[in-house]
Amino acid sequence: MMRGPFRRRGPQAVEQYGAPGSGSGTAISAVTVVVLLGGWWIVTQLELIRPLFLPAPEMVISKFARIACTDHYLERLLVAVGGLAEVEAKCHGFSDHALHEHVLWSLYRVFGAFALATATAVPIGIAMGMNRYARGVFDPPIEFYRPIPPLAYLPLTIIWFGIGESGKLFLIFLACFAPIAINARAGVRSVSIEQIHAAYSMGASHRQVLRHVVLKGALPEILTGMRVAIAFGWTTLVAAEMVAAKAGIGVMVLNAARFLATDIVFLGIIVIGAVAFVFDLIMRRVERALVPWKGKV
Amino acid sequence: MTVVVSLNRVSVEFPAVDGQGVVRALDDVNLDFRDNEFVVALGASGCGKTTLLNVIAGFLQPTSGEILHKDTPIRGPGSDRGVVFQKHALLPWLNVLENTEFGLKLQGVAKEERLSRARDYLALVGLSDFERYPIHQLSGGMQQRVGLARALTCDPDMLLMDEPLGALDAFTRETMQELVLDAWRETRKVVFFITHSVEEALFMATRLIVMSPRPGRITHAYDIDFCHRFFETGNARAVKSSPDFIALREEVLSIIYGEEAGDGPP
Numbered sequence: 292m293m294r295g296p297f298r299r300r301g302p303q304a305v306e307q308y309g310a311p312g313s314g315s316g317t318a319i320s321a322v323t324v325v326v327l328l329g330g331w332w333i334v335t336q337l338e339l340i341r342p343l344f345l346p347a348p349e350m351v352i353s354k355f356a357r358i359a360c361t362d363h364y365l366e367r368l369l370v371a372v373g374g375l376a377e378v379e380a381k382c383h384g385f386s387d388h389a390l391h392e393h394v395l396w397s398l399y400r401v402f403g404a405f406a407l408a409t410a411t412a413v414p415i416g417i418a419m420g421m422n423r424y425a426r427g428v429f430d431p432p433i434e435f436y437r438p439i440p441p442l443a444y445l446p447l448t449i450i451w452f453g454i455g456e457s458g459k460l461f462l463i464f465l466a467c468f469a470p471i472a473i474n475a476r477a478g479v480r481s482v483s484i485e486q487i488h489a490a491y492s493m494g495a496s497h498r499q500v501l502r503h504v505v506l507k508g509a510l511p512e513i514l515t516g517m518r519v520a521i522a523f524g525w526t527t528l529v530a531a532e533m534v535a536a537k538a539g540i541g542v543m544v545l546n547a548a549r550f551l552a553t554d555i556v557f558l559g560i561i562v563i564g565a566v567a568f569v570f571d572l573i574m575r576r577v578e579r580a581l582v583p584w585k586g587k588v
Numbered sequence: 589m590t591v592v593v594s595l596n597r598v599s600v601e602f603p604a605v606d607g608q609g610v611v612r613a614l615d616d617v618n619l620d621f622r623d624n625e626f627v628v629a630l631g632a633s634g635c636g637k638t639t640l641l642n643v644i645a646g647f648l649q650p651t652s653g654e655i656l657h658k659d660t661p662i663r664g665p666g667s668d669r670g671v672v673f674q675k676h677a678l679l680p681w682l683n684v685l686e687n688t689e690f691g692l693k694l695q696g697v698a699k700e701e702r703l704s705r706a707r708d709y710l711a712l713v714g715l716s717d718f719e720r721y722p723i724h725q726l727s728g729g730m731q732q733r734v735g736l737a738r739a740l741t742c743d744p745d746m747l748l749m750d751e752p753l754g755a756l757d758a759f760t761r762e763t764m765q766e767l768v769l770d771a772w773r774e775t776r777k778v779v780f781f782i783t784h785s786v787e788e789a790l791f792m793a794t795r796l797i798v799m800s801p802r803p804g805r806i807t808h809a810y811d812i813d814f815c816h817r818f819f820e821t822g823n824a825r826a827v828k829s830s831p832d833f834i835a836l837r838e839e840v841l842s843i844i845y846g847e848e849a850g851d852g853p854p
Binding site: 483485486488489490491492493494495496499503504507508510582583584587 | 645646647664665666667669670671673675677678679680681690691694695722723724738739742748
């Protein structure tokens with residue numbers, strides 16, 4: 292079967308009259324992407340904008356090859372399979388680190404903090420939904436700090452944690468925590484009282500209702516919270532890496548901006564966008580696999 | 589006949605919406621449910637039918653009076669009283685079979701036994717071919733049949749049904765009435781069934797109680813046997829169009845409309 296936006300479909304589904312936003316937007320999105328990339332290329336080819344402000348796509352690509360050390364790693368591969376005597380190409384990277392090191396450091400920070408936030412915010416959010424004491428205790432601090440921009444309490448994390456990794460993790464952790472906790476709490480609320488009553492009238496204990504009904508019922512909203520949280524995590528990453536980070540995709544962008552290396556800034560932004568996009572795709576797959584009933588009941 | 593569940597002078601009061609005083613949702617209700625009975629409660633909205641069911645199910649504590657299940661006071665919900673809800677209240681993350689065996693799983697019954705019992709009741713409601721279906725792919729009538737099979741699989745003494753057919757279309761509804769009656773005859777449970785439909789109430793009940801609002805109470809009770817006539821003849825339309833059925837239908841309707849007419853502001 293052919294896949295993708297240009298696949299021929301079988302009999303067209305009957306369109307509901309007046310259904311908002313009906314029909315597929317995939318092909319149109321593809322056109323949008325092509326127009327944007329093409330426009331970027333044409334504008335730079337015609338030299339309408341100086342490269343300092345808008346570097347050409349090929350500059351970004353060549354910077355990618357340089358910072359990712361593609362030659363170096365290709366030669367290492369060839370040496371390993373015996374096609375080459377020794378590695379000649381040097382790996383300079385940027386700020387003493389190759390691109391994949393920057394990416395891995397950032398992934399470690401974002402996903403480390405995200406995992407910590409998920410492990411703590413899900414139980415706390417569930418507890419807030421189930422128990423008025425838990426709600427009373429956790430609601431004020433969460434609602435207080437939630438709207439504060441991370442940059443505002445960044446100095447505080449430096450004072451508390453110093454300039455090491457823990458402060459960075461803590462900043463991203465805070466950004467991820469609130470949306471997961473709030474969604475987990477809302478997820479508990481979304482379980483219908485009939486479902487809970489049904490379980491009790493079949494002999495369920497409180498613990499069984501929590502495990503077999505409430506947790507399962509809250510799962511769609513918890514996953515939504517995790518998707519929102521990881522986006523907040525990426526948003527906060529650059530702020531976290533402003534403080535004495537040696538490697539990281541955010542610090543790469545910040546350093547490049549200091550040297551007006553706009554092409555590297557572009558590269559960093561594209562990498563962050565690509566990684567976040569891939570993770571969101573994975574989360575959507577996970578959602579479809581774990582909660583196929585979402586929105587259908 | 590032995591009394592399975594009995595209500596003695598049960599009253600339920602709620603605070604009024606405007607905060608002034610209380611609403612008596614149930615006022616001094618006495619009611620016995622005996623073996624093999626199919627009791628149907630009929631009445632206009634707000635007459636306390638659902639409150640009555642919730643009290644028996646244990647979802648609601650009465651303000652005064654007591655409810656006994658085989659001489660033991662009811663303190664909360666339990667697997668001796670199965671409930672079928674108006675909206676199916678199935679668990680969408682489980683398929684048809686898993687939903688049906690869910691109660692036995694909670695009670696720690698071994699897997700093989702609970703599967704075989706769940707399959708028996710799915711067969712009883714005619715859903716054997718849909719075991720693996722997710723809930724959201726079933727029609728409303730099929731979802732209610734799963735709800736019925738789920739409640740029966742726990743083998744309760746009593747089945748509480750809160751307008752289970754209210755959301756179904758007229759044709760499905762008539763089929764489901766027959767299916768519920770057949771399941772009742774097969775399993776010999778005490779059934780307490782709530783409905784808005786006079787015809788449904790007369791057709792299914794062995795005892796019909798008519799309730800009236802403000803305060804919620806039982807005003808009339810009839811012992812009837814139209815369901816047994818249906819079992820003998822198998823012809824629901826003939827039962828529903830027989831002269832005595834129509835006469836009783838008109839009598840009950842006039843009670844309900846009479847109350848509504850006398851219900852206006854003084």
